[in-house]
Amino acid sequence: MFFDDRLATVLRHRAASEAGARTQFRQLLDILGNRKFAPQDERSQSLVAAAWLRMDKLAEDIPAEHRAAMVREAGWRFRSADLAAHLADHEPEVASAALNRAQLSSEDWTALIPRLPVRARGFLRLRRDLPVDAEQLLERLGVYDRGLPRPEEEATQEVAKAPAEPERAPPAQAAPPAQTGSAPEAAAELPEEPVADEEPPMFRPADPADSGRSEISALVERIAQFRRTRDATPTDTDRSPRLPLGEVTQPRDRIIRGFGFSADVSGRIDWAESEIAPMVIGTRLTRPQTLGRNEDETPLERAFARRLPVSMANFPLHGAEAIAGDWIVDAQPSFTDEGNFAGYLGRFRRLGGAGDKRLSPAAQEADRIRQLLHELRTPVTAVQGYAEVIQQQLFGPAPHEYRALAAAIAADAARILAGFEELDRLAKLETGAIDIEEGATDLADIVGRITKQIGQVLRARMAGVDFDPEAAGPVFVSLDPDDCEALIWRLLATLGGLCASGEMLFATIETDAVQARLGCELPASLIAEEDVFAADAKPVDTAINAGLFGAGFALRLARAEARSAGGNLIVEDDAVTLTLPLPSGSEMEPSKAEDRQAAG
CATH class of the missing domain: 1.10.287 (Helix Hairpins)
Incomplete structure (x- = not known):
């Protein structure tokens, strides 16, 4: 699209019916809310001015509750600060829907809030996804959640009108000394009737009702205070009586292993577990969006920009010793009921189990x-x-x-x-995430069976792998039978599948005191390769296929399996040699062990 003339097209039509007026109002919301018009474009500015007038004209014909419902719909994007400022002048329900629906950047919120009417600023305090800068600006402007704070004079009068309590005789040594500087002020605030039988208000026990808090909030505060006191107490301190020998018990330096968090739409942590909150709240998970910075974008920033789940993303934390180090972040995006992006909910956890120890590059x-x-x-x-x-x-x-x-x-x-x-x-x-299981398996028997299976397919081309199991005799290796058969099939099927017509490979098995060696010639197609483990040669016959990624990958996987079992796979002198460890005598099956001794 070279020219965006959608706004001009919408303004060209006149809404002759109620349905047409609703449709045009929705169209104006969609266009004005998802586009920022350049100030130097005079034609765009004139169209926008005409659009504001048309929107006000349509507002006269559409009830406020219907316009508020249109604003709350999730089928359009609300990214324009100008549209938010314009709708803030409408009825309260429309202004509330617009200010709760808008998704603006931190800079846009900072510029918009001072332009809003005073009555409209209070709607923003109902949101919990505003950037920190916007919340601080609302605090400076005196916008609070539930009205203005209680005046001190009214609170003083209510305390003075409270019924007098019976006099308690406190101990003489507990009475605080009178302060001469504050006596005249206190006398001026107290009523004229005698207050000798009253306890001074400043020493009365705190009542949750006087501070505007419920009993539940007071209980929550007591629980939080208990947790802070418990965490400050060393857990390994011996509570039994001890002699005063001058020791000083130092609390252990506690290293945090993981914690939950939530981040706002700008990527800044706005909530964390109570113990971690003072150390991490306000930390940005992503850098501010700028043009031309896609090359060095981290996986966490890439997922955040695309609203995708974050899995196993590395992120370093700096600050207190309890949280300093490298972390792994797992998080899921959260959305409002209207479908708007509201930030991320997730968890930080340490790399591995050794604190800030990093994983190897491999x-x-x-x-x-x-x-x-x-x-x-x-x-x-x-x-x-x-x-x-x-x-x-x-x-x-x-x-x-x-x-x-x-x-x-x-x-x-x-x-x-x-x-x-x-x-x-x-x-x-x-x-090293998995290991090959140990066992006792007759290597010669498995090699004989697999070469016979391969020979049945390759016999038509006069090719195959020649192996005499009787000459090799029973050779037991320290490997699980299933893993051993999979390894031998992967090796021999890869070599046999690459044989040309008339090409026959010879395989032998030799043993020494600690290991067994299976040697096999390489086919001509692999001999020409510089690096056998990087070859991408495909099998000649599709009936024998050792893998999806070619011969080099199959041999590399066979080498990894052999090394995990305690052996190796090497290529030298136009031949491949597989070494596997011999088992101990207790791991052999009794019958086959006797056969091996008899053959020896």
């Missing part, structure tokens, strides 16, 4: 990969589910052509999810 990258995979699994799983619904005709009959397409989509989704599982497994293995 662990942080693996964590980002796991987060990405988690976000990608959701749509792929949904696609797979809908495809299976169509293919199985769960919601009704479907043409066979559609069922065939749905079956192909479901199969592709399953392969994608399998690839995601491999990525997630590699990230966890390389960072």
Whole structure:
């Protein structure tokens, strides 16, 4: 759109009916509330002036409660301070709806509040998502939540009119000395009747009703005071009687591990748990928005600008020793009933379990990969589910052509999810998040079975992996049977699938005192690669597919599994060697252990 002529188009039409007047009022709200007109544009200024006049004219025909309902609707954006100032001059219900609906920046609020009528400023005190600057400005202007404070003279008169209490004889040493400077003033404020039997008002016990607070608020204050006193008391202090030997018990330096918080629309923390609140309230989670700063935007700022959930975002806190350090932020955006953005609710937690200890770069990258995979699994799983619904005709009959397409989509989704599982497994293995389980497995038996399965597919091309399990004999390794079979299949299927026609690979197993070595020749397509673990070669036969991301990724995953089990996978002299540790004698199955000894 080169020219925005929406406002001129709306003003060109005349509202001849009540429905037309309501429609045009909504159109003016939408256009004026979502656009800032440049002051140097004379044509725009004249159109805006005409729009204000038209809006006032329409307001005469539309009842105030209906206009207030239009303002409160969630289908338009209210970002104009000029529109808020204009609607603030309308009826109270319209002004209240406008000032509670407007979503302005801190600078706009600071400039708008002094322009508002005095009666309209009080509506802003009902909001809890205003920037700190706007709240401070309202405080300076004397705008409070529930009317003006109680005058001191009236409070003094009510205290003086209170019925006299029976005289209590306080101990002589507890009586405070009289202050000569304040005696004339006190005498002037007290009534003329004798007050000898009355307790002085300044020493009367505090009554919640006199301070305008309820019993509940007074109880809450007592609970808060108890918590402050309890936190200030060292928890590890021995309360049993001790000899006065001059020790001074120092309270422990408490390090905060986590706390809940809420942030306003500008990204500033406006609430936190009572213990943490004085140390973090007012802290900005995001920098002010400026032009041309998308390159160095942090993940937290990126999520905040797009109103997305914040997950595992790094954020440093500075200040008191209890909160200083690096934190992880998890938060969710919050919205009002009208659908307007109201800030974030979330929680801070320390990095790891060792206070401010940072994660290694590899662990942080693996964590980002796991987060990405988690976000990608959701749509792929949904696609797979809908495809299976169509293919199985769960919601009704479907043409066979559609069922065939749905079956192909479901199969592709399953392969994608399998690839995601491999990525997630590699990230966890390389960072030590998971380990391969130990056990006792006959390596020669598994290699023999897998080479036979591969040979049945590759026999038509005169290719395969040649291995003699009888010559190798039983070779037990310290690996869980399922994990061992998955590892051997990944290795041999990757090598066998890359064999050209007529190419035969030879595999052998050797052992020493501590480990078993499975060696296999590399196919010609991998020998030509500079880095085998970075090769993207695909299998020649689609019936044998060891992974979604090519041979290099499959070998890298096999190497990570071998290292997690205590072995390794190395490539040298045009061959690949897999080493796995031998188990202790107690981990072998008795029958197979006897067979191994007999074969030896």
